[in-house]
Amino acid sequence: MGKAIAVAVGAYEHAGRRGAAADYDVGLMLAFQKGKELAFQELVERNHARVIGLIYRFIGDAADAEDLAQEVFLRIYRARQTYKPTAKFSTWMFRITANVSLNALRSRANRRDDVSIDQMGDSGEGPRGIPDHECEMPDGHLHQAELQEKVQDAIQALPEKQQIAVVLNKYEGMSYADIARTIGCSTMAVKSLLARARDNLKDRLLLYIRTGRGRRKV
Numbered sequence: 001m002g003k004a005i006a007v008a009v010g011a012y013e014h015a016g017r018r019g020a021a022a023d024y025d026v027g028l029m030l031a032f033q034k035g036k037e038l039a040f041q042e043l044v045e046r047n048h049a050r051v052i053g054l055i056y057r058f059i060g061d062a063a064d065a066e067d068l069a070q071e072v073f074l075r076i077y078r079a080r081q082t083y084k085p086t087a088k089f090s091t092w093m094f095r096i097t098a099n100v101s102l103n104a105l106r107s108r109a110n111r112r113d114d115v116s117i118d119q120m121g122d123s124g125e126g127p128r129g130i131p132d133h134e135c136e137m138p139d140g141h142l143h144q145a146e147l148q149e150k151v152q153d154a155i156q157a158l159p160e161k162q163q164i165a166v167v168l169n170k171y172e173g174m175s176y177a178d179i180a181r182t183i184g185c186s187t188m189a190v191k192s193l194l195a196r197a198r199d200n201l202k203d204r205l206l207l208y209i210r211t212g213r214g215r216r217k218v
Contacts, residue, residue, distance in 0.1 A: 023085070023088050023089055025043060025046065025047065025088075025089035025090065025093075026085045026088070026089045028040070028042055028043045028046075028089075029043060029076075029080070029083055029085070029089055030083075030085065032080055033080050033081065033083060040076075040077060040080075043076075044073050047090075047093060048069060048073075050090075050172075051069045051072050051073070051093065051097050052065045052066060052069045053065075053171075054094065054097050054098075054101075054167070054171070054172065055068045055069060055072070055097060055100070055101050057167050057171055058098070058101035058102070058105070058163075058167065059101055059104055059105060064104065068100050068101065068104055071100050072093070072096055072097050072100050075096050075100070076093065076096065087178075087181050088178065090174075090178075091174075091178050091181045091182050094168065094172070094174075094182050095181075095182045095183075095184075098164055098182065102160065150205060150208045151201075151205065154200075154201050154204040154205055154208075155201070157200075157204065158197055158200055158201070161183060161185075161193055162193050162194075162196060162197040162200065163197070164179075164182075164183060165179055165183065165190055165193040165194050165197060166194065166197045168182060169194060176190045176191060176194075
């Protein structure tokens with residue numbers, strides 16, 4: 001990284017703006033905003049794998065995840081002049097990533113509306129999840145592969161905001177506050193979303209174990 005970029009990063013960290021103090025990626029984005037193209041290149045290199053992984057957890061397709069990651073960084077590139085560091089860079093980036101993923105899923109369903117986190121409610125079918133390999137259920141009759149499939153189905157059936165909260169909390173380790181900023185709601189609302197999601201998953205998975213079939217909606 002060039003000396004000018006390092007100076008911009010350092011200056012930002014010294015300023016310690018609210019919600020994003022000492023965030024190296026924020027410093028890179030601000031350097032890019034000032035015309036340092038190498039800063040954007042480093043930003044992509046640092047976050048590319050994370051974005052692909054998050055998209056995959058929503059849509060379940062590795063090839064599409066690669067393509068959609070390019071869309072995410074294109075949006076970041078285009079937003080450089082309007083970007084404001086009001087929170088950690090990852091919070092802003094994950095918000096864009098979730099929106100891109102949701103729009104891709106809506107397109108698959110042949111819906112033309114451009115859906116964003118701001119527009120959606122806590123209802124309807126959510127984006128596709130991935131199996132939780134750490135999940136353990138007390139039933140020896142289900143093979144591991146079958147169980148993973150059932151967990152994936154249960155996550156897929158969650159309402160959109162519930163699933164986004166689960167994915168960000170479980171797989172990205174994000175705090176309630178950061179999830180709230182990403183989704184655009186209060187911290188208490190995130191706690192409520194995660195609590196309802198856990199109840200929904202438990203209800204659906206117990207139904208699978210007892211009957212071998214699940215409900216269409218949770």
